[in-house]
Amino acid sequence: MNGPARIRVMVVDDHPLLREGIAAVLARQTDIELVAEAADGLEAIEQFRQHRPDVTLMDLQMPRMNGIDAIAAIRRDHPAARMVVLTTYKGDAQALRAIKAGATGYLLKSTLRKEMVETIRSVHAGRRHVPAEIACEIAEHVADDALSLREIDVLGRVAVGNTNREVARQLGISEETVKAHLKNLFAKLSAKDRTHAVMLALKRGILQI
Amino acid sequence: MNGPARIRVMVVDDHPLLREGIAAVLARQTDIELVAEAADGLEAIEQFRQHRPDVTLMDLQMPRMNGIDAIAAIRRDHPAARMVVLTTYKGDAQALRAIKAGATGYLLKSTLRKEMVETIRSVHAGRRHVPAEIACEIAEHVADDALSLREIDVLGRVAVGNTNREVARQLGISEETVKAHLKNLFAKLSAKDRTHAVMLALKRGILQI
DNA sequence: GCTGCGCTCCCCCATCCGGGGGAGTCGCTG
DNA sequence: CAGCGACTCCCCCGGATGGGGGAGCGCAGC
Numbered sequence: 001m002n003g004p005a006r007i008r009v010m011v012v013d014d015h016p017l018l019r020e021g022i023a024a025v026l027a028r029q030t031d032i033e034l035v036a037e038a039a040d041g042l043e044a045i046e047q048f049r050q051h052r053p054d055v056t057l058m059d060l061q062m063p064r065m066n067g068i069d070a071i072a073a074i075r076r077d078h079p080a081a082r083m084v085v086l087t088t089y090k091g092d093a094q095a096l097r098a099i100k101a102g103a104t105g106y107l108l109k110s111t112l113r114k115e116m117v118e119t120i121r122s123v124h125a126g127r128r129h130v131p132a133e134i135a136c137e138i139a140e141h142v143a144d145d146a147l148s149l150r151e152i153d154v155l156g157r158v159a160v161g162n163t164n165r166e167v168a169r170q171l172g173i174s175e176e177t178v179k180a181h182l183k184n185l186f187a188k189l190s191a192k193d194r195t196h197a198v199m200l201a202l203k204r205g206i207l208q209i
Numbered sequence: 210m211n212g213p214a215r216i217r218v219m220v221v222d223d224h225p226l227l228r229e230g231i232a233a234v235l236a237r238q239t240d241i242e243l244v245a246e247a248a249d250g251l252e253a254i255e256q257f258r259q260h261r262p263d264v265t266l267m268d269l270q271m272p273r274m275n276g277i278d279a280i281a282a283i284r285r286d287h288p289a290a291r292m293v294v295l296t297t298y299k300g301d302a303q304a305l306r307a308i309k310a311g312a313t314g315y316l317l318k319s320t321l322r323k324e325m326v327e328t329i330r331s332v333h334a335g336r337r338h339v340p341a342e343i344a345c346e347i348a349e350h351v352a353d354d355a356l357s358l359r360e361i362d363v364l365g366r367v368a369v370g371n372t373n374r375e376v377a378r379q380l381g382i383s384e385e386t387v388k389a390h391l392k393n394l395f396a397k398l399s400a401k402d403r404t405h406a407v408m409l410a411l412k413r414g415i416l417q418i
Numbered sequence: 419g420c421t422g423c424g425c426t427c428c429c430c431c432a433t434c435c436g437g438g439g440g441a442g443t444c445g446c447t448g
Numbered sequence: 449c450a451g452c453g454a455c456t457c458c459c460c461c462g463g464a465t466g467g468g469g470g471a472g473c474g475c476a477g478c
Contacts, residue, residue, distance in 0.1 A: 014319055015227070015230075015297075015318045015319055016230075016319070016320075016321055016322060017227055017230040017231055017234065017318060017320075017322070017325070018224070018226055018227050018230055018318070019230065020229075020230035020231075020233050020234055020322065021225075021226040021227055021228065021229035021230025021231070021232075021233065022226055022229075022230070023230075023233070024229050024230065024232070024233035025226065025229055088224075088297075109224045109226060109227070110223055110224055110225070111225075111226075112225055113225060113226070113229065116226070148453090148454060148455085149454095150454075150455065151454090158404060159404060159405075159408050160405060160408060161400060161401030161402050161404060161405025161408075162401075163402075163433095163434070163435090164434075164435075164436095165434085173455085173456070173457090174456075174457055174458085176456085176457055176458060176459090177455070177456050177457060179435080179436070179437095180455080180456075180457080181455080181456095182435090182436080183436070183437075184454090186436080186437095191370060192370030192371075193370055193372075193435080193436080193464090194404050194435080194436090195367060195368060195370060195403050195404040195407055196368075196369060196370025198404055198407065198408065199368050199369060199370075199407065199418070202411070202418055203418055209408070209411050209412055209418075357423090357424060357425085358424095359424075359425065360424095372463095372464065372465090373464075373465075374464085382425085382426070382427090383426075383427055383428085385426085385427055385428060385429090386425075386426050386427060388465080388466075389425085389426075389427080390425085390426095391465090391466080392466070392467075392468095393424090395466080395467095402434095402465080402466080403465080403466090
């Protein structure tokens with residue numbers, strides 16, 4: 001049966017065992033072909049150039065270059081590339097950022113085999129595929145605005161135990177400004193204090209551990 | 210070739226794709242046989258009873274019942290059971306707790322196929338198998354003592370934005386006592402303040418997000 | 419029986435934090 | 449150009465935080 005061309009897929013993840021699992025599932029599909037694998041964002045860009053897969057499954061948390069940057073880089077050169085985000089958590093900041101970067105689908109690693117191949121077919125057919133679970137998480141938080149880069153920077157320094165004064169010195173700004181940034185981001189995150197703010201930022205994927 | 214009995218393996222993980230990957234790798238080994246799968250701790254206990262695998266690969270973070278509790282429960286009834294921890298992070302508190310619960314091996318999910326099968330054979334042969342990477346992490350922190358249950362409880366409440374007074378009221382103790390617990394755990398974690406302490410506890414697997 | 423440690427409580431006090439207010443510059447966008 | 453938001457700085461001030469000290473009780477191990 002040499003019918004319609006098969007969907008050419010690349011999988012990008014730093015866990016070899018997970019790649020192996022995806023390969024095993026895809027091998028059982030007659031209409032899907034795994035043409036490339038990569039363990040991080042840089043490899044992904046290189047492999048994409050060589051193999052031009054129809055659909056790319058991309059993890060977000062990876063060494064060297066993360067998935068968001070890799071998606072953005074690939075989409076810049078190949079706007080037609082179909083990218084499906086593959087991640088463990090359902091952090092909304094991550095999801096939103098990935099979709100902004102050009103992802104057309106979103107898959108949790110805890111999903112079943114069937115859902116994965118359906119997503120690949122769906123995305124290849126040109127449809128967006130974001131599960132209701134994720135869509136809700138995103139909708140829940142697009143209302144309250146995102147943190148600015150400066151606010152994220154300040155919060156990141158607070159997270160590692162710096163006082164307002166230390167953050168101010170590190171950034172070359174006044175302590176009052178640091179306090180202003182914190183006041184603003186507390187309101188955005190609905191945080192009760194700096195510790196709570198760090199926890200919420202971690203939950204939403206704004207900060208990483 | 211119906212030679213020596215094959216090593217009977219069970220894999221416990223809430224990610225079906227990862228289980229699939231492990232199954233694919235094990236299928237290529239002539240001396241290893243995958244006899245059972247489970248998606249959480251409770252299923253693991255049930256499946257163990259039914260199939261009595263020689264070696265169990267167990268994830269730590271799972272819904273319903275986590276891996277530590279499952280390992281402890283299985284080892285209580287079957288002290289000879291060989292348990293290998295399979296996890297994403299190398300948090301030392303997790304590693305140490307797992308080994309205390311009776312794990313005989315420790316595997317990072319980012320390890321290669323080869324290392325996994327070698328670990329299975331090694332553990333089945335009665336050897337302990339903890340990679341140097343993990344052993345170092347553990348050794349680095351066994352010197353400074355672990356947090357007490359009360360301290361972990363206090364820190365967990367601080368992490369979600371409670372003030373010392375609120376924590377005191379929740380626990381029915383004095384605010385001074387809460388401050389004492391915090392002072393002690395700051396010293397144990399080498400934390401600069403409560404926010405830093407929460408971050409360090411998350412890194413070490415003492416707290417979960 | 420003594421020691422160590424977890425847990426509890428108390429004191430003092432310098433410092434930090436966070437909420438309230440206002441205000442200026444810059445750059446983007448409608 | 450007017451408005452908005454990010455970023456910057458300033459004021460005041462009550463309350464929270466954290467570092468220092470000491471102390472009692474109960475339980476487990478040596």
